[in-house]
Amino acid sequence: MSIPSKTVKVWLCIAGMVASGSSVAGDPSARDWLPAPVGTNLLVGYMASLSSHGIYENGNRVSGAPGMDMQMAIYRQMHYRELAGKTVQYEIIVPMLRKNAGNPREHMQGVGDVSLGAAVWFVNNEESRTYFAWEPFVTVPTGRYHGSRADLSPGANRWTTVQDFAFAQGFGESSYFEGVAEFEFYGKNTNYYGATLKKDPSMRLMALVSTNLTESTYVGMRYRYETGGKEKVNGTQVVGSANSHQLAAEITHQLNDQHQLQLQYIHDLEVRNGPRLNGVQLRYAYAF
Numbered sequence: 001m002s003i004p005s006k007t008v009k010v011w012l013c014i015a016g017m018v019a020s021g022s023s024v025a026g027d028p029s030a031r032d033w034l035p036a037p038v039g040t041n042l043l044v045g046y047m048a049s050l051s052s053h054g055i056y057e058n059g060n061r062v063s064g065a066p067g068m069d070m071q072m073a074i075y076r077q078m079h080y081r082e083l084a085g086k087t088v089q090y091e092i093i094v095p096m097l098r099k100n101a102g103n104p105r106e107h108m109q110g111v112g113d114v115s116l117g118a119a120v121w122f123v124n125n126e127e128s129r130t131y132f133a134w135e136p137f138v139t140v141p142t143g144r145y146h147g148s149r150a151d152l153s154p155g156a157n158r159w160t161t162v163q164d165f166a167f168a169q170g171f172g173e174s175s176y177f178e179g180v181a182e183f184e185f186y187g188k189n190t191n192y193y194g195a196t197l198k199k200d201p202s203m204r205l206m207a208l209v210s211t212n213l214t215e216s217t218y219v220g221m222r223y224r225y226e227t228g229g230k231e232k233v234n235g236t237q238v239v240g241s242a243n244s245h246q247l248a249a250e251i252t253h254q255l256n257d258q259h260q261l262q263l264q265y266i267h268d269l270e271v272r273n274g275p276r277l278n279g280v281q282l283r284y285a286y287a288f
Contacts, residue, residue, distance in 0.1 A: 029250055029262060029283070030210035030220025033133055033166040033178050035089065035121050036287065038082045043286045046074035050266065050279035058240060059272045066103035068275055072096065089119040089135075095143075097154040108152040110144030119164075129170025137162040147191035158197075159187035174212035181205055184229075195234045202229035202242060216255075222248040243272040260285040 055065035098109035119135035143155020186199040210220035231239040250264035262283040
């Protein structure tokens with residue numbers, strides 16, 4: 001099969017949607033960077049659906065571009081322990097995806113690439129409600145992949161690593177601010193429609209605020225800016241820098257000490273290259 005043209009490639013590109021289990025499970029929700037007590041285990045499940053409302057190339061909407069959408073189910077498991085006097089969180093993320101794109105409509109589904117991470121809190125001060133953590137992720141190319149349907153494949157056929165640096169600070173009676181800087185580095189995909197795909201590093205900057213409505217319910221909002229991630233096929237650029245802006249709003253309810261539910265709405269404000277997306281995500285967490 002021939003490599004998609006530059007414009008078709010932009011239509012199919014779903015950059016940033018599954019970073020490290022990404023833009024849905026990989027992007028933090030409010031209070032994700034407040035560590036649980038040492039010894040805690042968390043089982044988390046996500047269900048998400050995103051669809052495009054316009055496809056963009058170099059900041060311009062592509063007239064007549066076909067729609068695209070994606071559904072995801074994500075399993076995430078975390079364990080907190082103490083190591084060398086620091087709180088450490090180990091985690092694994094396993095995404096399952098269904099991608100739909102094109103005209104006529106094509107789809108592909110299956111298990112995506114598994115991500116492994118380990119967060120370390122260098123500052124964990126409950127009295128001042130101040131926290132600072134670093135978490136490296138490695139994404140392993142274990143997902144379903146076909147080189148002749150590369151852009152629809154659940155897997156990416158390349159190794160990646162993500163480095164997260166996060167700061168959280170409480171203020172007022174029940175409010176928090178969190179700032180996250182995330183850097184992602186990509187390996188080569190040597191079977192991209194029979195060619196080699198290279199992707200430049202990308203950077204995501206996120207700011208989150210949250211506050212309690214009741215003792216068991218809080219609301220939050222996240223702003224995300226992403227840049228970088230230019231893609232080249234056999235040395236020829238096919239997708240430019242992301243330069244995207246996104247907002248997400250969420251409400252989280254603690255059912256009891258062990259069970260938590262969260263509903264999140266995700267909306268792309270501006271996208272320079274790729275689909276402009278919005279959708280919803282439901283998250284369930286069980287602690288033991």
